[in-house]
Amino acid sequence: MVNLGKSGLDRRALAWGGVGVVLTLALTFLGSDGLRWFDSALIGYLFGLVFAVFAITYRYSVWLRRPPTAMLNRRGWDSFRERPSRNLLSLPALIGSHLLVQGFIRKRSTSRWLAHQFVFWGCILAGLITIPLTMGWLHFQSVGQQADRYQVYFSRVGTVSFDAASIVGWLAFHALDVAAVLVLIGVFIFLRRRLSDPGALAVERSGDFLALAGLFAVSVTGLFLTISSTLLEGQFYPALNTLHALTVILGLMYLPFGKLFHIFQRPANLGVAYYKQVNLDGPQAECRRCGEPFCGIQQVTDVQLVLEQVGFDYSSEDGDNYQNTCPGCRRRQVALAQSLRVGGFG
Amino acid sequence: MKYRPNEAPVFVIDQSRCIGCEACVQGCMECGTHRGQSLIHLERIDRATTTQTAPMVCMHCEDPTCAQVCPADAIKQDEGGIVHSALKPRCIGCSNCVIACPFGVPRFMAELDQMMKCDMCIDRTSEGLKPMCASVCPSEALWYGTREEFADNRRGELIREFRFGRQDVRTLVYTVVDDLAPGPLDVLRGFERSWLEDPFDLEGGAHDAGLGFS
Amino acid sequence: MSRIPISEEELISRYGPHLNEEPPGGWDGGIVPDRVVQTHCCFCGQQCGIKLKVKDNEVIGFEPWYEFPFNEGKLCPKGVKRYLQGSHPDRLMHPLERDSTSPSGFRQISWDDALNRVASEVRRIQEEHGPDAFAMLSGVSLTNEKSYLVGKFARLALGTANLDYNGRFCMVSAGAGNKKALGVDRAPNPWSDIPLADVVWVAGSNIAETFPITTSYIWKARDRGARLIVQDPRVVPLARTADLFLPVRPGSDSALFGAVLHQLIRNDWLDHEFIDNHTVDFDQAAAAVADMTPAWAASITGVAAARIEEAAELWGTSATGMLLHARGIEQQSKGVDNVLAAINLGLATGKFGKPGCGVSTITGQGNGQGGREQGHKCDQLPGNRDISNPEHREHVAGVWGCDESEIPGKGLSAEEIIEAIHEGSIKGLLSICFNPLVSAPDSNFTKEALDKLEFYSVIDFFLSESAQHADMVLPGSLHEEDEGTATSGEGRIIKINAATEPPGEARLDWEILVDLAERLDRGQYFPFQSSKEIFEELRLASAGGTADYRGVTWERVEAEMGLFWPVPEEGHPGTPRLFEGGKFYHPDGKARFHPIPFRESAEVVDDEYPIWLTTGRVVSQYLSGTQTRRIGALVRQYPEPLCEMHPQLAAQLGVSDGDLITVTSRRGDMVLPAQVVATIRPDTVFIPFHWPGRKAVNQLTNRALDPISRMPEFKVSAVRIDRVDDSQRAGESSEPRPA
Numbered sequence A: 001m002v003n004l005g006k007s008g009l010d011r012r013a014l015a016w017g018g019v020g021v022v023l024t025l026a027l028t029f030l031g032s033d034g035l036r037w038f039d040s041a042l043i044g045y046l047f048g049l050v051f052a053v054f055a056i057t058y059r060y061s062v063w064l065r066r067p068p069t070a071m072l073n074r075r076g077w078d079s080f081r082e083r084p085s086r087n088l089l090s091l092p093a094l095i096g097s098h099l100l101v102q103g104f105i106r107k108r109s110t111s112r113w114l115a116h117q118f119v120f121w122g123c124i125l126a127g128l129i130t131i132p133l134t135m136g137w138l139h140f141q142s143v144g145q146q147a148d149r150y151q152v153y154f155s156r157v158g159t160v161s162f163d164a165a166s167i168v169g170w171l172a173f174h175a176l177d178v179a180a181v182l183v184l185i186g187v188f189i190f191l192r193r194r195l196s197d198p199g200a201l202a203v204e205r206s207g208d209f210l211a212l213a214g215l216f217a218v219s220v221t222g223l224f225l226t227i228s229s230t231l232l233e234g235q236f237y238p239a240l241n242t243l244h245a246l247t248v249i250l251g252l253m254y255l256p257f258g259k260l261f262h263i264f265q266r267p268a269n270l271g272v273a274y275y276k277q278v279n280l281d282g283p284q285a286e287c288r289r290c291g292e293p294f295c296g297i298q299q300v301t302d303v304q305l306v307l308e309q310v311g312f313d314y315s316s317e318d319g320d321n322y323q324n325t326c327p328g329c330r331r332r333q334v335a336l337a338q339s340l341r342v343g344g345f346g
Numbered sequence B: 001m002k003y004r005p006n007e008a009p010v011f012v013i014d015q016s017r018c019i020g021c022e023a024c025v026q027g028c029m030e031c032g033t034h035r036g037q038s039l040i041h042l043e044r045i046d047r048a049t050t051t052q053t054a055p056m057v058c059m060h061c062e063d064p065t066c067a068q069v070c071p072a073d074a075i076k077q078d079e080g081g082i083v084h085s086a087l088k089p090r091c092i093g094c095s096n097c098v099i100a101c102p103f104g105v106p107r108f109m110a111e112l113d114q115m116m117k118c119d120m121c122i123d124r125t126s127e128g129l130k131p132m133c134a135s136v137c138p139s140e141a142l143w144y145g146t147r148e149e150f151a152d153n154r155r156g157e158l159i160r161e162f163r164f165g166r167q168d169v170r171t172l173v174y175t176v177v178d179d180l181a182p183g184p185l186d187v188l189r190g191f192e193r194s195w196l197e198d199p200f201d202l203e204g205g206a207h208d209a210g211l212g213f214s
Numbered sequence C: 001m002s003r004i005p006i007s008e009e010e011l012i013s014r015y016g017p018h019l020n021e022e023p024p025g026g027w028d029g030g031i032v033p034d035r036v037v038q039t040h041c042c043f044c045g046q047q048c049g050i051k052l053k054v055k056d057n058e059v060i061g062f063e064p065w066y067e068f069p070f071n072e073g074k075l076c077p078k079g080v081k082r083y084l085q086g087s088h089p090d091r092l093m094h095p096l097e098r099d100s101t102s103p104s105g106f107r108q109i110s111w112d113d114a115l116n117r118v119a120s121e122v123r124r125i126q127e128e129h130g131p132d133a134f135a136m137l138s139g140v141s142l143t144n145e146k147s148y149l150v151g152k153f154a155r156l157a158l159g160t161a162n163l164d165y166n167g168r169f170c171m172v173s174a175g176a177g178n179k180k181a182l183g184v185d186r187a188p189n190p191w192s193d194i195p196l197a198d199v200v201w202v203a204g205s206n207i208a209e210t211f212p213i214t215t216s217y218i219w220k221a222r223d224r225g226a227r228l229i230v231q232d233p234r235v236v237p238l239a240r241t242a243d244l245f246l247p248v249r250p251g252s253d254s255a256l257f258g259a260v261l262h263q264l265i266r267n268d269w270l271d272h273e274f275i276d277n278h279t280v281d282f283d284q285a286a287a288a289v290a291d292m293t294p295a296w297a298a299s300i301t302g303v304a305a306a307r308i309e310e311a312a313e314l315w316g317t318s319a320t321g322m323l324l325h326a327r328g329i330e331q332q333s334k335g336v337d338n339v340l341a342a343i344n345l346g347l348a349t350g351k352f353g354k355p356g357c358g359v360s361t362i363t364g365q366g367n368g369q370g371g372r373e374q375g376h377k378c379d380q381l382p383g384n385r386d387i388s389n390p391e392h393r394e395h396v397a398g399v400w401g402c403d404e405s406e407i408p409g410k411g412l413s414a415e416e417i418i419e420a421i422h423e424g425s426i427k428g429l430l431s432i433c434f435n436p437l438v439s440a441p442d443s444n445f446t447k448e449a450l451d452k453l454e455f456y457s458v459i460d461f462f463l464s465e466s467a468q469h470a471d472m473v474l475p476g477s478l479h480e481e482d483e484g485t486a487t488s489g490e491g492r493i494i495k496i497n498a499a500t501e502p503p504g505e506a507r508l509d510w511e512i513l514v515d516l517a518e519r520l521d522r523g524q525y526f527p528f529q530s531s532k533e534i535f536e537e538l539r540l541a542s543a544g545g546t547a548d549y550r551g552v553t554w555e556r557v558e559a560e561m562g563l564f565w566p567v568p569e570e571g572h573p574g575t576p577r578l579f580e581g582g583k584f585y586h587p588d589g590k591a592r593f594h595p596i597p598f599r600e601s602a603e604v605v606d607d608e609y610p611i612w613l614t615t616g617r618v619v620s621q622y623l624s625g626t627q628t629r630r631i632g633a634l635v636r637q638y639p640e641p642l643c644e645m646h647p648q649l650a651a652q653l654g655v656s657d658g659d660l661i662t663v664t665s666r667r668g669d670m671v672l673p674a675q676v677v678a679t680i681r682p683d684t685v686f687i688p689f690h691w692p693g694r695k696a697v698n699q700l701t702n703r704a705l706d707p708i709s710r711m712p713e714f715k716v717s718a719v720r721i722d723r724v725d726d727s728q729r730a731g732e733s734s735e736p737r738p739a
């Protein structure tokens, strides 16, 4: 048996991780115009980011090489290429429904979906702002002599400008607060669900709480910063700033290992959608026992191959493979075999 | 009535006793971890010829085939050997597990775009309670208790090795056999066989009700 | 004329059956209950213990009650989903008066107006046509307290002799047979005796679907090595694994039992000591079976002689044995004969009053056992007393504080009441928990009868098909809304606890009756302030009767998780097993053998109607379905009736599985899909009975009654079957629709 995930460090994945780190650093250097716009106060964040990139790339490439994942990865792309134009056309809708709107969560439970949407959009918003900021891609400059007019710079290119006192200005400076509030709302709905529902609690893994705790800590310390600067005239600011940085950096380092890694795995869902379509349209495997079609031949064959790769042998003497029987007939066959061996009752 | 962990209760499935009442199916829907979704399976073997029915719960394989073919690494086994439903954030809904599981257990829930499966009522068993299906089953085709309780009350030997062609699978859930032949339950060797050959003596010609039966 | 006020479709769209799919708050709601109430399932005579989870006066789910000894947490699907009958969109919340001008067919009125109208109609009809022209029909979904109250209410408040109950269609043949042979009407054994039997013989009972929990008791016996005999026209799920299967032709059971007795005598597999000391009339019974050889019985029953001989040998040579029978042998025009013939087998081999020994009926309805003994049966007074016996009348009159002459005499049985309504001698009817339009035989006739009523009032929680005909509907209470006791099929008195209060203006059933008695100026006999007070009076009324509850207290019942009657005084341990030491309940202490010559059913197959029809239940439905046809998960399990037939018969008729067929009897016809299965006798078809209207198999069944028990012959009729051509396919459907 392949001992998944317990095989020491993986050289190839290390290399990919290295590539990721180099790429991130290069992009930071280039994007910040040779570090000109890089804010050295954010060096801790950059460290966290680089670490996260390394570890995520590492884990992702290990994951991608597991036989079933590799198979799916290949098949996903194959399926996509089979009808490129049609598939390209359907891509936005798929991304919308599977990755952004996440209707499948809503089918499970509305409150859970709501919570997830809040956290999801909060994180997206925060990521879109902080990552470019950290990498020095984004900065603000005051326009001319006007102390309260700012322009947003993307690298060395000036883009929009706004009045600090305007709504846009407020939003620009408080976007992260908005993100934090979104996340907190989501976290609270999640927590309420979990604490009030014994069933949910039972399947809870400690990792789930850790993820919620992390999101909570990052959001709350971030909000404290704003409170300190706007209401407390900067009291405790340095200490809070360090605290916030610490939570964010820890969060970034947790990202590749914990529950939140699903953010990076999830897009594979799109490949699955294409693969399933191909298998729906293609020839169907018929059950050896009842003769009914139960799945696309391609996927059955793929799974049989994967089974072999991970060390199973479901073949029988007559050259057949057990997975050629439909799941319902497998259940029936187990029952019939068992009944035969309690023949003494009859 | 709760079991303590050191009593090590086991789950036993004895399909031969099933009466097809569906209490397990209805009870499963009431489980805390998946309310409204029934995850247990109940098959009619072939209603045209027999009333035989067969339940199937997850057997909780020691080396779970389902987990090994999962591209998303979403199927996890806990310290107690329970193989859980796919982790919700990870499962990408590919159905590989459905195709691979030798016992035909995982269900792909199209609406939710993910796999769910029997988790031996982890919310109950972790607290020493019987799983819902094995609590309600009127025929004790689904049974949960200690091995001593089984030996005291029921006939037959408990085994948990199954053979599918060349593949042997060992599970956490036991089944019952009543013969002395040792060895795994050879699933491919099962065939339809009625306890009652010719229940109405149609060969013997007992029926003659003016309808021309003979 | 109690005709339905508007079309049936319109009534259904307003009052259901609609399907309740989810607990209150939905599947996704939090499931932390405020409290958990230990009570029982209401859907069969086994009365399984169950815990109901309650939140904000609604039942939101259940939890197995592992400690309750009868079922140890086990439940069938009805028990699992029973909680969904609460918080139901169809629930009746207000008194309704028929009003064909209202779009819903009824209009809401106040309780005051409703009860006054009922009282005045009772008075009017009784003044014009005599007291017995107003009848009452009751049901054994009621607790002992309510059953007792109904008995007293009908006799003292309505002053009518014509009170009967729906057990008339269920357990009366067994009750009558038991009384005749054993002197008492109760299952002789606690179920804990079943595992002690060396042979278990199940006659006319589809245990897997109708008494599912009993399956585990039978397996316990088999795990000890017991042999299982199943006697049934179908290979029911339990029969599938039986050691010996006796596929009797419907209506031939007493021939089979007779041949077995014949064999027992011939091989001297008899307990002479028992016969001599504890029974009488063995010789008469023996004489009646002298010619009933297995070969003869084979020709009548269609069961091979060898199997009959084997059954006799198993029964005759096993040290212990239990014969369990139910509606299959009892719902016949010779149901009592069948029961007596079965009891003969127990008496002949001494299988009574010992561990693992007994011939026992399996009570079908929820409180079928307790309800019938406490007084809403037309011929009985509380404590299983005889309404025609002067001493018994005196005793009860003493407890009731009335003059003996005020208690009316024996009235008509349920089916006879329906016939009297049809013929015009009964003009008014009050019914509670009874849906005769679905449950009585020959439903076209029943419908005509209901249409003829001058006044019909119904106490119920849903608008049943019969209640659609009512002039006045009084919203009563669900099982989980009131407390009291019930007596399970084992004879175990158990405590029903209230989980919630009746919603809206609905009221507790007993309060409605007490209030109505007040308005009939008989309030002095009904001073009850609580269900418990009714029970205290019941104890006194039953005292000294065979079903003696004198020593029973609610507290003990709860603390001991049930008490088996008789419990003649406080502190008495109860009587789980009857007849110990061979003591029977006849004055001489001896049991009675009965000679049972074979006679045919009221209707037999002929050229015109060549196929036997038998009816029965499915596991997911209960009785007329008033409750269970409103629970989505149960309806989906078996949505509508199918006609089971053997492939040989199907081939002769040119029918394939799923084809629509017309089944016609002398009383009516129905169209339904065929289910072609090799698990039924080729000369017999089976249709389950839980559905109304054109889906009711009772359109076909026969009103012929057993001469003693007045049980209609649900289990045997003769029919003709034709395939429906595709062109004829009727699109009609009275499917329940989702809420």
Ligand code: SF4
Pocket: B057, B058, B059, B060, B061, B064, B065, B066, B067, B083, B100, B101, B102, B103, B104, B105, B106, B117
């Ligand atoms: S029975 Fe199937 S679903 Fe259960 S652990 Fe084994 S492979 Fe996985």
Ligand code: SF4
Pocket: B017, B018, B019, B020, B021, B022, B023, B024, B025, B042, B053, B055, B136, B137, B138, B139, B140, B141, B142
């Ligand atoms: S509850 Fe038990 S007897 Fe009923 S269907 Fe399920 S396994 Fe079979």
Ligand code: SF4
Pocket: C041, C042, C043, C044, C045, C046, C047, C048, C074, C075, C076, C077, C078, C079, C080, C210, C211, C212, C213
């Ligand atoms: S219907 Fe009968 S067997 Fe089923 S749960 Fe209720 S009492 Fe038990």
